[in-house]
Amino acid sequence: MSSARICPEWPQVNKSEYKGIWVYIEHQNGVIKDGSLQLIGKARELAAKINVDVSAVMIGHNLGDLVKEPIYYGADRVIYIDDEALSVYIPHLYASVIVNLVNKYKPEVVLFAATKRGRELAPYVANTLRAGITADCTDLDIDVKTRDLDQVRPTYGGNILAHIRTPNRRPQLASVRPNVFPTPPRDTNRKGEVIRESLDKLPKPNGSLLGVKPVIKGDSDLPPVEKADLVVVAGRGVAGPEGVKLLIELAKALGGTIGGSKKVTDAGWLPADRQIGQTGKTIRPTVYIGVGVSGAIQHIFGMKESKIIVAINSDPNAPIFEYADYGIVGDYRQVVQALLETLSSMRKTN
Amino acid sequence: LTIIVPVKAAVPNITAVRLDPVTHNLVREGVPLMLNPYDRNALEFALRLKDKYGGRVVTLSMAPPSGKDFLESTIGMGADEAYLITDRVFAGADTLATSYTVAMTVKKFFPSFNLIVMGEETTDSTTAHMPAQVASWLNLPYLYYVVDGEVNLEKGTIRLTRYLEDEGVYEEYEYNMPVIISVYKDSNPPRDISLSRKIQAKLSNLVKSVTNNELKLDPFCVGLRGSPTIVAKIEDAKPIPRKKQIFKGDPREAAKWLIENLTKEGVIRL
Numbered sequence A: 001m002s003s004a005r006i007c008p009e010w011p012q013v014n015k016s017e018y019k020g021i022w023v024y025i026e027h028q029n030g031v032i033k034d035g036s037l038q039l040i041g042k043a044r045e046l047a048a049k050i051n052v053d054v055s056a057v058m059i060g061h062n063l064g065d066l067v068k069e070p071i072y073y074g075a076d077r078v079i080y081i082d083d084e085a086l087s088v089y090i091p092h093l094y095a096s097v098i099v100n101l102v103n104k105y106k107p108e109v110v111l112f113a114a115t116k117r118g119r120e121l122a123p124y125v126a127n128t129l130r131a132g133i134t135a136d137c138t139d140l141d142i143d144v145k146t147r148d149l150d151q152v153r154p155t156y157g158g159n160i161l162a163h164i165r166t167p168n169r170r171p172q173l174a175s176v177r178p179n180v181f182p183t184p185p186r187d188t189n190r191k192g193e194v195i196r197e198s199l200d201k202l203p204k205p206n207g208s209l210l211g212v213k214p215v216i217k218g219d220s221d222l223p224p225v226e227k228a229d230l231v232v233v234a235g236r237g238v239a240g241p242e243g244v245k246l247l248i249e250l251a252k253a254l255g256g257t258i259g260g261s262k263k264v265t266d267a268g269w270l271p272a273d274r275q276i277g278q279t280g281k282t283i284r285p286t287v288y289i290g291v292g293v294s295g296a297i298q299h300i301f302g303m304k305e306s307k308i309i310v311a312i313n314s315d316p317n318a319p320i321f322e323y324a325d326y327g328i329v330g331d332y333r334q335v336v337q338a339l340l341e342t343l344s345s346m347r348k349t350n
Numbered sequence B: 001l002t003i004i005v006p007v008k009a010a011v012p013n014i015t016a017v018r019l020d021p022v023t024h025n026l027v028r029e030g031v032p033l034m035l036n037p038y039d040r041n042a043l044e045f046a047l048r049l050k051d052k053y054g055g056r057v058v059t060l061s062m063a064p065p066s067g068k069d070f071l072e073s074t075i076g077m078g079a080d081e082a083y084l085i086t087d088r089v090f091a092g093a094d095t096l097a098t099s100y101t102v103a104m105t106v107k108k109f110f111p112s113f114n115l116i117v118m119g120e121e122t123t124d125s126t127t128a129h130m131p132a133q134v135a136s137w138l139n140l141p142y143l144y145y146v147v148d149g150e151v152n153l154e155k156g157t158i159r160l161t162r163y164l165e166d167e168g169v170y171e172e173y174e175y176n177m178p179v180i181i182s183v184y185k186d187s188n189p190p191r192d193i194s195l196s197r198k199i200q201a202k203l204s205n206l207v208k209s210v211t212n213n214e215l216k217l218d219p220f221c222v223g224l225r226g227s228p229t230i231v232a233k234i235e236d237a238k239p240i241p242r243k244k245q246i247f248k249g250d251p252r253e254a255a256k257w258l259i260e261n262l263t264k265e266g267v268i269r270l
């Protein structure tokens, strides 16, 4: 094999020993995360290209029948560990268990959903294997000759797509943004192999989970911006908390939720977790309605993948119109009032 | 308490970024650098612990020589010392090589640290890899998205509250120190930078420079050669084509026009 010098902190790897595609299955309270299921679908596509199997890897305690689910969604095999020592999620502990499984089975690709926990777990796994990892991919492909994973990730505010490869190390690890691939259909007639592994050496936990509590939403009864199909977004042009109130009315009338530009959340008219943009949330709703939002590049970054973009702005030259499917030039108070009235009168006649 | 805060020199304006045509890496020479905004929240977290329990806060950054200025800003904000890790051999590093260099610097200069506090992610490359990787090199526990911490000096433990945005929950953990954490970006709003403290840092040359002469890291473990990942290709992201239909005129007409279009698209229901 290649005798090129490598860092002495890295183990030598023989690339040809590594075969197959793995999906790490994240689950919480007995439910598998959508992002993990979506990856099974994508992994099937990649595996078909290079003629290998898809394995789903699951660890935890009291897993029960949950271990069969990945098969129903398209995995050929499930490798799982069910052990009391894994009843509480501790990042370095979970990561070490995955590292041990990788070292035993030697897959060539390991995929993680880029959920909050996935983003926390994956880099520790990769680093401990002294392998490369690519973050938050939005697309994946595989080179049939070299078997290199082509990992596509948006960078620098989403203006550039970087294709990242790991030509000399195995496995190749990537985290993938949830909801970029569809969830495959669930078919309970699918058959596959289920392998139970046992825990070998485990690092000291050095920590424990004391408790979990749900966030109490004080600000409004509207859903968070990343969970809604329709988001009305307030910009500086709405001139204050009164304007935001009017937009909340509109959001409710349309069955959506409310978000804001940075200027609006900085001013305290909406809580920080409703900020859309580069330093806030990235959303991909079916409908985005920006009201009094100018369309600064940092804002556009967080909403440009919305299915339909609507802009309401008094300045016909506002940059946001360049990104809009439907634009209305006018004073927001009049337009939003008219929208509310039209909606209610159209609903009455229907 | 000895708290280490690794910080990044981020590229402020992501729209004006240049990439090296050969390596596809970010061209940092000649680009003004700024402190990654979320690292100020991390530094704030560290300074609050110091205010409460005593000790010292040290910032360090692997950055080009121009990184000295923003490290002076971290002293202006309240850090006691700052280290600039700079050497041509470190250039072109991916997150594995960067985290190795940072971890080995901590190990060499601060072997008995209690806490490493990092930003949630950077605004220019946004991988959020580094904190977990530093933990992996040092073989230590770690936790992301931390919003609050309470130290028990006697027991040598820290209680950490963290926020998982996508699950909508707070979790509380207790860890033995040393531990590595990253701070949730919307928590711990940073205090102001004291200009006089920053100027003092410049005049007294408080930022120490570290090169590989001192660190003595194998050149095959750092920089481009110590990086398993390569940027194979870059392309402009294709924008989604938009209809760009604009309505000017009577607000009532405008409202009707919009609702009709959205209904036709099947995206709102009356």
Ligand SMILES: Cc1cc2nc3c(=O)[nH]c(=O)nc-3n(C[C@H](O)[C@H](O)[C@H](O)COP(=O)(O)OP(=O)(O)OC[C@H]3O[C@@H](n4cnc5c(N)ncnc54)[C@H](O)[C@@H]3O)c2cc1C
Residues within 6 Å of the ligand: A234, A235, A236, A237, A238, A260, A261, A262, A263, A264, A275, A276, A277, A278, A279, A280, A281, A291, A292, A293, A294, A295, A296, A297, A298, A299, A302, A312, A313, A314, A315, A318, A330, A331, A332, A333, B012
């Ligand atoms: C590092 C960095 C990160 C940033 N991150 C973010 C981010 O995550 N999210 C974000 O949003 N911004 C971000 N920004 C800020 C961004 O550059 C803009 O300043 C901000 O998006 C502008 O907010 P706005 O559109 O609400 O306000 P403005 O730019 O002030 O625009 C107000 C708009 O309202 C219109 N208007 C005024 N009166 C009316 C009226 N009566 N009716 C209708 N329209 C009216 C005006 O024509 C104007 O277009 C960031 C900036 C930097 C430097």
Ligand SMILES: Cc1cc2nc3c(=O)[nH]c(=O)nc-3n(C[C@H](O)[C@H](O)[C@H](O)COP(=O)(O)OP(=O)(O)OC[C@H]3O[C@@H](n4cnc5c(N)ncnc54)[C@H](O)[C@@H]3O)c2cc1C
Residues within 6 Å of the ligand: A133, A134, A135, A153, A155, A162, A164, B005, B006, B007, B008, B009, B024, B025, B026, B036, B038, B039, B042, B060, B061, B062, B063, B093, B094, B095, B096, B098, B102, B117, B118, B119, B120, B121, B122, B124, B125, B126, B127, B128, B129, B130, B131, B229, B231
């Ligand atoms: C287009 C492009 C795409 C890239 N994609 C990847 C990729 O997918 N995988 C990969 O391995 N590398 C990637 N890189 C390389 C990566 O950007 C660099 O290694 C970078 O220096 C560290 O990553 P980050 O900025 O994402 O840090 P993050 O992990 O997002 O930073 C988290 C925290 O780590 C600390 N930190 C970060 N950098 C430093 C530093 N230099 N010194 C001290 N502390 C620091 C800060 O506290 C920061 O808040 C990419 C580079 C380019 C140009």
